[in-house]
Amino acid sequence: MIQPKPISNNVLGKVDWFQIVIQGLAWTTVYTDLLQISLDCVTVEDATLKHEDYDVMYTCGPIRYYTYENQSKQLERGTLVMSGQACTMYEWANLAENSQRNVFQELALRIIDLASSSSISFDVKRLDLALDDYNEKTFFDIDLIIGKVSRKQFLSKGRTNTVYDSEFDKRTRSKTQVIGARGSECMFRIYEKGKELAMGLSGVEREVMLKQAPQIRLEAETRKDTANDLFITIAYLTKKETLTNLIRGFVSTELNFYSDTTYRVISRWWSDYLKPSYIPNVHRRYEKSIFEDTLHWFEVQGPYAVTQALFFLSNNGIEILANNAIELPPPLLGQRDDYCWNQDLANKLIDFVTKEKRMDLIPLIHQRTKKPSTPYK
Structure with missing residues (x-):
């Protein structure tokens, strides 16, 4: 057959994780105005969130809002976390009323509109699209x-x-x-x-x-910026x-x-x-690309910096011997066309030449990349 x-x-897109920091809003407003969930559906418990000093969490099933128990401090900052399960539950609940709704577009618009008309601010920390x-x-x-x-x-x-x-x-x-x-x-x-x-x-x-x-x-x-830009784009689709x-x-x-x-x-x-x-x-x-970071390291604390230090010491009459008793500094090495990079440096080079719009160099980089060794079985 x-x-x-x-x-x-038959290929469907969805929001599969949403995490946003909101400043200037009480947890009750997050649920009633933004999520449009009745407070009767919300429970509270002690909780912490990595990289934050929150002490309480308000939940509706898998939907979680982390903040502070102290009401005045609560206005300073809170984080809404909707896992993949929470996103699916939230979408299904809203689509039950109207199957044509763009649920997360409506949520994004409510958040943006509230930020535009009041003193609250927001920062999307993570947005997963599937x-x-x-x-x-x-x-x-x-x-x-x-x-x-x-x-x-x-x-x-x-x-x-x-x-x-x-x-x-x-x-x-x-x-x-x-x-x-x-x-x-x-x-x-x-x-x-x-x-x-x-x-x-x-x-x-x-x-x-x-x-x-x-x-x-x-x-x-x-x-970061990518998540925030995609969030705003979703709002205005x-x-x-x-x-x-x-x-x-x-x-x-x-x-x-x-x-x-x-x-x-x-x-x-x-x-x-x-x-x-x-x-x-x-x-x-x-x-900076990862390769540019590597160049910075090479110049300020890597081989280039060490070589210049060795020249300085040598030129000032200080004799230096390496562990194998070879006198330093050695003559500068010439170009080696047969030299192969390891996979990590090859990936950095590919990132760099892609940014420079020289993708024609990628096959050459692949040719000069060390092949991973195959362990004995």
């Missing part, structure tokens, strides 16, 4: 993604990559491809969502979950500029898979997956 081709309408592929035959599977990454047939602004592989059952594995670093402005996770949801289930329940859940999920975990298309557009500016390592042709299945799309305006402060 030939499976139907995947279609874009694309769920519900097609019976998905646009791609996890093994295709992992293969492309391992063969260096992708670009994502020099981000690092890691594969997580665990046992799902006696016959199959559950895999996740991560591209990027946790805590950075953007990190991607691509994994088998159905297997994650079916974990711990058995028999009929497991089969039903595997059939109903999205087969493949792509998550973009964003922070038109009906044509849907959340799903916004996520597709954002992903297309940050991650692409190619037919080979010349990076000239984007893989057709990836292009089809990201259509139709709406590209948001994401403004980021200029930040």
Whole structure:
């Protein structure tokens, strides 16, 4: 039986994590005015939040607002945390009243409007956006993604990559491809969502979950300026500029898979997956690339700085011997075309040349990158 081709309408976008710091607002207003949840549904308990000195948490199921028990101090600062489970619950509850609502767009507008008309301020700390592929035959599977990454047939602004592989059952594995670093402005996770949801289930329940859940999920975990800009963009989306298309557009500016390592042709299945799309305006402060940080280290405390110190000492009559009794400083080393970088420095170089719009150099960097050693089995 030939499976139907995947279609874009079966790829759905959603907000999968939302964390925002709000200043100048009581917890009651957060629930009644912003979330539009009755205070009868809210409970309170002692709690702390990492990197904060909060002492209390107001909750409605998985929705949590961390702040201070002292009412005057409470106005200083509080953090609303909505996990993936909380986002889904909040969306379902609101869609039960009207299935056509753009729930998180309405929430974003209420927050922005209140900040514009009062003295409160906000800062989005984290915003995760997800694309769920519900097609019976998905646009791609996890093994295709992992293969492309391992063969260096992708670009994502020099981000690092890691594969997580665990046992799902006696016959199959559950895999996740991560591209990027946790805590950075953007990190991607691509994994088998159905297997994650079916974990711990058995028999009929497991089969039903595997059939109903999205087969493949792509998550973009964003922070700092990127999260704030995406949040504001969501607030002002038109009906044509849907959340799903916004996520597709954002992903297309940050991650692409190619037919080979010349990076000239984007893989057709990836292009089809990201259509139709709406590209948001994401403004980021200029930040030094990792390679530029490495150059700074080289100059101020690395080999260059040490070499200059050795020249200074030598020129002033101080003889220095290295551990192997070689007189220092040695003559400057010449260029070595056969020298290979380790993977970490190669990733930094790729990030740097990408920013300089010299992606033609990436294949050359790959050629001069040390291949990871294969452990004996």
